Amino acid sequence: MLTYQEALDYIYSFVDYERSSLEGPRRFDLSRITALLKLLGQPHRRYKAVHIAGTKGKGSTAAMIESILRAAGYKTGLFTSPHLHTYRERIQTGGQLITEKRLVAHVERLMPLAERFSGLTTFEITTALAFSHFAQEKVEWAILETGLGGRLDTTNVVDPAVVVITLIGYDHVDVLGHRLSQIAFEKAGIIKEGRPVVSMPQRPTALRVIKRVCRERRAPLTLAGRDWTWKRKGFDLKGQKLDVHCHKKPNGGSSSLCRDYANLSIPFLGAHQLVNTTTVVATMAELARQGVSLSPQNVVAGLETTFWPGRVEVLNEEPLLVVDGAHNLESTEALAQALKEYFDFQRLILIFGALHGHDFEAMLRQLLPLADQVFVTQSLHPRAIDANILAQQVNALGHRCQMEPQVDKALWKALRQAEKADLVCAAGSLSIAAEARAAWLESQGISFERDPPPA
Template sequence: MPACRKGKSAMSGRPYEPLSPDRTYDKALTYLYNLQKFGIKFGLSQTKNLLRAFGDPQGKLSFVHIAGSNGKGSVAAMISSIYAQAGYRVGLFTSPHLVDFRERFQINGRMISKSQALRLIREIKAKTDPQEPPTFFEFVTAMALIWFEREKVDLAVMETGLGGRLDATNVIRPLISIITTVSLEHQDLLGRTLEKIAWEKAGIIKKGVPIVSGVGQAKIRRLYEDICRERKAPLFLAGRDFRTKKRDNGTFNYYGMSEGRFGVQSSRLRTPKYKGLKPTLLGDHQIKNAALALTAVELLRERFPVTEEQIRRGLAEVTWPGRLEVFSENPRIVLDGAHNPEAMRVLARVLPRTISYRKLLLVFGMMKDKNIRRTLAHIAPLADRIFFTRAEYDRSAEPERLSRLLDGAASEICSSVPLAIQRAVETAGPEDLILVTGSLFIVGEARAFLGSR
């Protein structure tokens, strides 16, 4: 296997994705990714206009809407898995994808077919104004809503793309909203302070719609209490209204809501609602995510009843790739999409507690618009050697830039993700761990490469 070396990898305006043998489908994807040149446009008018041309499908569906700095996808996957186990037809819209564009659109764990995706792209494109084109995310949000309505899903779980208030997904009126966590991220777009970012995410709070949140900062909790009081939206906070307790055997107990339409402050209850729950997703932070999912399921129990056994199976069988994912054992490779300081702080705390290893070999790359220095500072002290790399995407930070942030560290510069992984595998001993992290785009390329070996 070749050694790492300096050099430029191919750059593209679209994230890495293996080309499809279907050239018509691939051409349609290229059209979609080219919409990224219009950047991020906050506002709902373009999405509403697109959907109006298709009969406003968002008005015919039931939704769970999820925002937050970290954990959105995991919570969405858990909720979807639980309801699928209960026999409901559940749509799931998430972003970004890891390897296949169609990962963004799923019903009961099955991706949209290429023929369905192609048909939707063509239909929506025909309704757009070439002089005022939608952004990439506006387009794919419309795709999801139109597809879910046509497929007659019972419930659609929608993850925001960025923020909340002016995110394209905010055209929906959900049965329940969830804000997982709030940390400093996308400050150039959402605001320079934690309060401003939290306020943007609070834009998904609708009048009279219950909101579940895992935010821990006292000032953000007070902000959400004020907003919910003003909008008459019942608010349920982790630690106050529901809680979990981890057990020594790796399972956890859930202390949930008391009876009543929207429950009461029930963290004082001594008896757990569910005992010995076992999540498939690794890490203590996934127990916190599970608490948010379980509370949402409890609040929706009148509309979408589920049994305890269906809840247990849903948590046990949920899959969410690229989140503390043990991809292989020989060599041992873990993939995690942590891409901001708070997510990396959690990963650095959870990893040594969850997986044993002798040395840690880190394959690391990030997007250049992220807080690289603070993110890297959490994980670099754990690493015995770092292989800096970049994704085949024009937002990627150059590995040379990453390396300069850690002068004196044992590191190599690798021009591509496959090359970085090859070097890490060459270097690793039988008891060592290779961790690929820093970006979901890096993780996506790693999965595609490792899956093809």
């Protein structure tokens, strides 16, 4: 029997576009995952699914949808990527991470089947593991987040009850295309014939693509910002409240969830989370229209109890310590807006690190004007950018910085220099947020699930 570490080593032994460069020869299509799932008995056909694509907001949106369905009494599966502290976060059922023992068992079952293929990727292996686990656990609903793009993403083998498109922006342009219309076309590739679509507000170029694909595939479109609107009512460091208003009845019948909601509570900060929440509420109304048993009380309870750490997460109050997984222009814009609108502080001390393949100059342009002091650092992620390169970019943009290659040491230096009224923010990639978060939780004696550090 494999150990858990041996199972992880096996999973990571395949082509892994998360941990290595996307440059060079690559083949994205659905033939391998389709054949592999057939050998596994088509596990993805044994439950209903919500399929989510986009550049920003996929994870939070998926987590909220899962929490609401679970609050309604459904057995749920949640598939997301990447993870903060343990690979097992990617595959959850009923709000619980897959256990090490179950992951090992699934890997051992998969190994002889995987030998029949050449060129399998880590994400294809992970998708097969998740789909198999969900089937074995007899989940009723799987909430699935795409990994890269949508049209050729490994998850795009499901026939979902509803498709959700979150904010589309510029990321992975070397794979998805350098024009927003190209990226939107790839994301909209998860839209299926006749299946309802719920979209967040989009830039005009992206929205035109989504509308065109919906027309071509006769997929009814619900648009947040047009059909559903929101208004922030208040916030504190633990979360915020909002009103959500429905402006139309879903086509094809009435829905008990197509209604106004007052003072919904969410444990997230940032204006972008108001948009995410409204999109989630619209999605639940669509599911209710299809006959899924859901009540307004389920929506309220599910939103209140959603757990999705590392997203404008407040870990300490004096001084303020915030970690955020912002890793592209759109998410960094949202973080910068949140820091200005939701926090009262004297100085901002920024801890910044990024990964190759992301536009770190654009991210720095968003965050540096807010920062009084900057530490550049480098996570343990294989694609982490050298802190020296980041320091050069910070200097080129007219700012000074201190360089500390180890994230935990950068955190302690920043906190030692911070006054009670200051704010320390660690951002630039999910791995930076994860390592800063882990260091803080360890220092406070707070236990959390985590994998062994990389060798």
